[in-house]
Structures are given as C-alpha cells and as structure tokens.
Amino acid sequence: xSTVTDLTSLTAAQMADGLAAxxxxxxxxTQAHLDRIALLNPVLNAFxxxxxxxxxxxxADVDARRAAGxxxxxxxxxxxxxKDIACTQGLPTTAGSRTLEGWxxxxxxxxxxxxxxxxxxxxxxxxxxxxxMGSSTEHSAYGPTRNPWDLDRIPGGSGGGSSAAxxxxxxxxxxxxxTGGSIRQPAAVTGSVGAKxxxxxxxxxxxxxxxxxxxxxxxxxxxVTDAALLHEVIGGHDPMDSTSIDAPVPPVVEAAANxxxxxxxxxxxxxxxxDGYQAGVQARFDESVELLRRAGAEIVEVSCPHxxxxxxxxxxxxPSEASSNLAxxxxxxxxxxxxxxxxxxxxxxxxxxxxRDAGFGDEVKRRIILGTYALSSGYYDAYYGQAQKVRTxxxxxxxxxxxxxxxxxxxxxxxxxxxxxxxxxxxxxMYLNDVATIPANLAGIPGLSLPSGVADExxxxxxxxxxxxxxxxxxxxxxxxxxxxxxxxxxxxxGSVLDRAPDVTTGxxxxxxxxxxx
Amino acid sequence: MSALSRDDVAHVAMLARIQLxxxxxxxxxxxxxQIVGWVGQINEVAAQDVPPMSHPLPLTNVTRADExxxxxxxxxxxxxxxxxxxxxxxxxxILDEE
Numbered sequence: 001x002s003t004v005t006d007l008t009s010l011t012a013a014q015m016a017d018g019l020a021a022x023x024x025x026x027x028x029x030t031q032a033h034l035d036r037i038a039l040l041n042p043v044l045n046a047f048x049x050x051x052x053x054x055x056x057x058x059x060a061d062v063d064a065r066r067a068a069g070x071x072x073x074x075x076x077x078x079x080x081x082x083k084d085i086a087c088t089q090g091l092p093t094t095a096g097s098r099t100l101e102g103w104x105x106x107x108x109x110x111x112x113x114x115x116x117x118x119x120x121x122x123x124x125x126x127x128x129x130x131x132x133m134g135s136s137t138e139h140s141a142y143g144p145t146r147n148p149w150d151l152d153r154i155p156g157g158s159g160g161g162s163s164a165a166x167x168x169x170x171x172x173x174x175x176x177x178x179t180g181g182s183i184r185q186p187a188a189v190t191g192s193v194g195a196k197x198x199x200x201x202x203x204x205x206x207x208x209x210x211x212x213x214x215x216x217x218x219x220x221x222x223x224v225t226d227a228a229l230l231h232e233v234i235g236g237h238d239p240m241d242s243t244s245i246d247a248p249v250p251p252v253v254e255a256a257a258n259x260x261x262x263x264x265x266x267x268x269x270x271x272x273x274x275d276g277y278q279a280g281v282q283a284r285f286d287e288s289v290e291l292l293r294r295a296g297a298e299i300v301e302v303s304c305p306h307x308x309x310x311x312x313x314x315x316x317x318x319p320s321e322a323s324s325n326l327a328x329x330x331x332x333x334x335x336x337x338x339x340x341x342x343x344x345x346x347x348x349x350x351x352x353x354x355x356r357d358a359g360f361g362d363e364v365k366r367r368i369i370l371g372t373y374a375l376s377s378g379y380y381d382a383y384y385g386q387a388q389k390v391r392t393x394x395x396x397x398x399x400x401x402x403x404x405x406x407x408x409x410x411x412x413x414x415x416x417x418x419x420x421x422x423x424x425x426x427x428x429x430m431y432l433n434d435v436a437t438i439p440a441n442l443a444g445i446p447g448l449s450l451p452s453g454v455a456d457e458x459x460x461x462x463x464x465x466x467x468x469x470x471x472x473x474x475x476x477x478x479x480x481x482x483x484x485x486x487x488x489x490x491x492x493x494x495g496s497v498l499d500r501a502p503d504v505t506t507g508x509x510x511x512x513x514x515x516x517x518x
Numbered sequence: 519m520s521a522l523s524r525d526d527v528a529h530v531a532m533l534a535r536i537q538l539x540x541x542x543x544x545x546x547x548x549x550x551x552q553i554v555g556w557v558g559q560i561n562e563v564a565a566q567d568v569p570p571m572s573h574p575l576p577l578t579n580v581t582r583a584d585e586x587x588x589x590x591x592x593x594x595x596x597x598x599x600x601x602x603x604x605x606x607x608x609x610x611x612i613l614d615e616e
Contacts, residue, residue, distance in 0.1 A: 103598050104597065104598070105598075106590050106594035106595065106597055106598075107590065107594075199574040199575060200574070200575050213572060213573045213574065239582055242577070242580035243573075243575060243577065243580075245575070306563065309559065309560050309562075309563055312556065312557045312558075312559050312560045313560055315553065315556075315557050316557050316560065323534060327535075330535070331600060332600070332607055332609050333598070333599055333607050334598030334599060334600075335598070335600075336600075337600035337601070339610075340537065345610075345611065346610055347610060347611055347612065347613075347614070348609050348610040348611065348612045349535065349612075350537075350610075351610045352535045353532065353535045353536060353537035354537050356534075356535055356536045356537070357536050357537045357538060357539070357542075360536065362542075362545070362546065365531070365536055365538070365542070365546060366546060366549060366550060366553070368534045368536065369527060369530050369531050369534055369536070369546070369550060370550060370553060370554065370557075372530050372531075372533050372534040373522065373526075373530045373550075373554065374557075376530065376533065382558075382561060383557065383558075383560075385570060386560050386561055386563070386565065387557075387560055388570030388571050388572055389563075389565035389568040389569070389570050389571075390560050390563050390565060390568075391570070391571040392565075392568050392569055392570065392571040393563065393565060393568060395571060395574070427549055427553060428552060428553065428556060442574075443574060444573075444574020444575065445574075470574070
C-alpha cells in the first residue's frame with residue numbers, strides 16, 4: 001500500500017476497509033484505476049468509454065462525506081466498471097452496436113442508480129458482444145477485447161470487457177449481464193469470479209434487453225466475497241421491473257464468510273463433464289471435487305438427461321425473444337438512420353431495412369433472422385413451441401437434481417480461452433462455449449463461476465461453476481467462498497489464480513506515452 | 519436435408535426488416551441452414567403432454583398503481599432522435615407514392 005499503483009491490487013473488500021480506516025482516499029483509489037486504464041486500455045480495449053471526470057467527482061464527494069463523519073455504505077468510494085448494456089444518463093451506451101453509436105440515454109438503469117446511491121465511482125462502460133450476442137466479445141462493433149492472460153486470446157463474452165477489466169486490475173468490480181453465460185464464462189477464461197443471480201433477483205429496468213425470459217444482471221469481481229458485496233448493492237425488488245422478485249436479497253455476504261462444508265451434498269452433473277471438456281479443464285474440476293470431498297462435503301452424481309437438448313432449445317428461445325426485443329431499433333426514435341442506396345424519397349420501411357442492415361453486425365442478423373423464422377407461421381409449433389416444452393423438462397431435471405444435492409457443480413466452460421478469430425466464421429462452434437452455463441438461464445436458477453486453477457496444457461485459467469436452486473443464491477456463495485479458501489491454501493501466494501497471470505504491462509509500449517499524455 | 523434456402527433467408531430477413539446485400543445472403547444463408555438443422559433436434563424429444571415454459575417465475579399480471587410519476591421531458595425524449603420537428607419525431611414517408 002506504499003504506492004498508489006499498489007491500490008489496484010487490493011480486493012474490493014480491502015479497498016472498502018482501507019477507505020473506512022482513512023489509509024487512502026477514494027480520489028487516490030479512483031485515480032490509480034484511471035491511470036491503469038490509461039496505460040492498458042489501448043491494448044486490452046476493455047472500456048468503450050472512460051468517465052474520469054464523473055468518477056473523480058463521485059470519489060471526491062464520498063471523501064468529503066466521509067471526512068464530515070457521515071456513515072456510508074460499505075463499498076462507498078470503491079470504483080466500478082459498468083457493462084455497456086446498462087443505461088447511464090449522460091454517458092454513451094452502445095451495447096457494442098453500431099446502431100447505438102453515440103447514443104446517450106436520458107435516464108439511468110436501476111442498477112446504476114443503486115451504484116450511485118451506494119457511492120461507487122463509475123469508471124466507464126465496458127466492451128461487449130453486440131447486444132450481448134456472443135461468447136468472445138469479438139462481435140463488438142468496436143473491436144475485440146483482449147484477454148490479459150494472453151493478448152491473442154478472447155476474454156470470453158459477451159461480458160469480455162468487464163472480465164478483462166477486473167482480471168487486469170483496471171477495476172475491482174464490474175457489472176455483467178448473463179443470458180446464457182455472459183458473466184460466468186468470461187469469469188472462467190480470465191481467472192475471475194462472476195455470478196448470475198436468480199432470475200428476477202436484480203432489476204433489469206434500463207438494461208438493454210436481449211432475451212427477456214433469460215437475461216439477468218450480476219456482479220463480476222476477483223473474489224467471491226467481493227462479488228457478494230456487489231450483489232447486495234444491486235439486488236432486491238424494483239417496482240420498475242415487473243419481473244423483479246419482491247423479496248429481500250438472499251444473505252449472500254454472510255454466506256461468503258462460510259468455510260464449513262460438512263454434510264453439504266454436492267451434485268456433479270453427469271451431462272456437464274467428461275467428453276467435450278478439455279483435459280486441463282476436467283483435471284482442475286476433478287481436483288476441486290476432491291478438495292470439497294476432503295472438506296466434508298458429500299459428493300453425489302446426478303443426471304439431467306434433457307440437458308443434451310438445452311443448447312438447441314436456447315438457440316430457439318433466445319433468437320425468438322431477441323428478434324422481438326430488437327424490433328425497437330427501427331431508425332425512427334433513436335439509433336442509426338440511413339437511407340437505401342439509389343432510392344429517391346424512400347419509405348419508412350425502406351429506411352428501416354437499410355438502417356438495420358447498416359447498424360447490426362452478422363451475429364445479430366443471424367439471430368434476428370433465426371428468431372423471426374422460429375416464430376413464423378407454420379414453424380412456431382415445431383420450433384419455438386417445442387423449445388418451450390423442452391425448457392420445462394430442463395427445469396424439471398434441475399428440480400429432481402436438487403432433491404439429491406444442495407448445490408450442483410460443473411466446469412464453467414468446456415475449454416480455456418481460445419484464440420481471437422478461431423471461431424468467428426463458425427457460429428455453431430462459438431455457441432458450444434456456453435453448453436454448461438445455458439441450462440441455468442433456461443431454468444432461472446443462480447450460478448457462480450470461480451477460478452479452479454490453470455490448465456497444464458496451456459497455462460490458462462479454468463473456472464468451476466456452482467449452481468443453486470432459485471432464490472437460494474447464498475448457497476453458491478457459501479460453497480464458492482469455502483472452495484476459494486481451500487484452493488488459496490493449496491496455491492499459496494496471495495491465494496489468487498491471477499498471481500500466475502503474466503504481467504500485462506510487459507511490452508506495453510504505449511505506457512510511456514500514456515503517462516506523458518496526462 | 520436443407521432446412522432453409524437462400525430465398526427463404528431473404529424472405530425472413532425482409533419480415534425482420536433487414537435489407538441484406540447479396541454478399542451477406544451468400545454468407546448467412548449457409549450458416550443459418552446449418553443452425554436451423556441443428557436446433558431442429560429438439561423435435562427428437564417426446565414432449566406432447568409437457569406444458570410450455572415461457573418464463574422462470576410464476577408471475578402473472580404484475581400491476582402498479584395508476585398514478586402520474588416523473589417521466590422524460592420532450593427534449594430528453596427527442597434527444598436521440600435521428601430527426602425531429604415541432605417536438606415530434608420526424609420520420610420518412612409511411613405511405614406509397616401512388
């Protein structure tokens with residue numbers, strides 16, 4: 001803690017404690033992160049927009065209130081990054097799409113309001129696959145984000161900007177959104193922690209919709225406790241979101257202090273291990289299972305036979321809902337408007353079709369067309385209708401599994417981070433990254449990913465996923481925190497897998513010029 | 519079997535109001551045919567008697583009190599408009615010329 005640079009390496013909980021104890025100010029802490037962003041964002045492309053002025057103003061306000069003796073929320077003064085899917089009044093919000101380039105929302109999402117009320121300086125908006133459609137952040141209209149572990153590799157997606165920002169210490173905390181794994185899979189491939197709360201557990205008012213029956217907002221962090229602290233800030237009922245659960249936030253922070261696994265029943269989902277999982281991913285998973293067993297957990301194997309159809313059901317339900325949600329980008333009230341080539345006095349319909357062609361990328365077009373097809377007359381029953389029935393069967397598989405186990409576990413993603421460009425021309429290969437995360441979204445249950453180590457074959461981080469029954473989010477935090485502590489003991493050092501990440505500042509030639517530019 | 523032809527893709531794209539170029543049709547049609555063929559596997563599941571699930575929460579008819587509350591000013595609502603006039607969204611013609 002001797003220099004400002006060291007501040008970025010603290011956990012969010014340590015930052016909160018340091019601020020409360022007067023060891024440093026929020027302005028110092030926020031400036032340290034802004035400096036690191038200035039140094040590394042030209043390489044990582046994790047942020048699409050940085051709000052230095054706004055973040056420092058919030059920090060100064062928090063410092064002044066603290067100096068005046070005001071009692072502040074726990075995370076007051078701890079900076080945060082917000083995925084560019086959440087509306088921020090006065091700050092550009094693009095959802096990674098050309099169609100929203102330069103759009104400035106006239107209101108804040110509820111989660112942004114809650115961050116402001118809790119006194120968290122907002123550093124900026126993070127990169128993402130366009131409208132959250134993707135698993136690599138390569139589908140952003142503003143260029144891919146790079147994985148701090150290896151700049152030639154993807155940071156996961158859609159929330160690759162948030163995961164890279166957290167893993168590279170550009171921010172201790174970030175907001176993510178998870179429709180099929182967009183918080184958990186990026187966490188897994190960057191060695192960070194990400195949680196998808198129970199469907200309805202966090203307000204989506206003001207969050208740009210992808211698939212409304214699947215979308216969920218959640219925390220990205222470097223530790224399970226930090227994720228829980230952020231979950232508590234953003235969670236809870238919001239009358240502005242009619243799908244918001246009207247009940248208190250589950251006791252996630254309390255649960256993250258847990259170290260006791262005695263008698264806990266942990267279910268391994270048979271369909272989410274083995275074939276199709278990279279050797280190093282499976283090896284780290286098996287080790288974590290052994291650690292849980294030795295710590296007193298009872299390990300059982302459960303079968304969820306309909307999970308084999310989860311991907312297909314998801315890639316009908318998501319595009320169907322997305323095709324409807326994205327109908328709002330009609331070039332009339334906001335967003336990109338272009339006229340068709342060579343047409344004098346084009347009609348609104350022609351302008352709409354030309355604007356949507358110019359404003360949307362390939363993946364968005366693929367999914368809108370797929371969804372429009374699945375909902376169209378004559379195909380509805382065979383596609384969308386059947387997918388909804390399969391969804392019921394998947395939810396029933398979970399119900400049966402949770403009769404036998406308190407939590408379920410699996411690897412978070414089948415592989416470690418792949419190379420940028422490797423799967424861009426093969427949509428089906430890209431989709432398979434989310435095979436282990438999608439079932440939770442279909443059933444609406446919570447899931448958390450934490451690092452389980454690095455794969456021997458490539459030295460890249462691996463994640464383990466913990467799933468809990470709906471509204472029992474505290475269980476995944478309890479098991480996650482206990483496993484995190486067991487792994488830390490085994491690894492030594494700071495206890496974080498990020499100890500093994502290469503120094504991302506090495507070879508950053510823009511460093512000197514970024515410093516000079518200040 | 520081919521599930522989706524190039525013409526089908528062009529037709530569905532127009533239903534979705536996306537004017538694809540010929541190059542895009544060439545690229546997307548094959549991919550979409552493959553994806554539609556793959557998602558069709560859900561019809562292997564016998565689910566005739568299974569109720570459809572549209573949503574994870576058992577919520578119906580969530581309402582709020584019918585009360586006026588703060589909302590956007592006309593300036594805020596129009597701030598992102600591609601074109602506006604007289605405090606209204608200005609749009610291209612919506613009727614055919616003839």
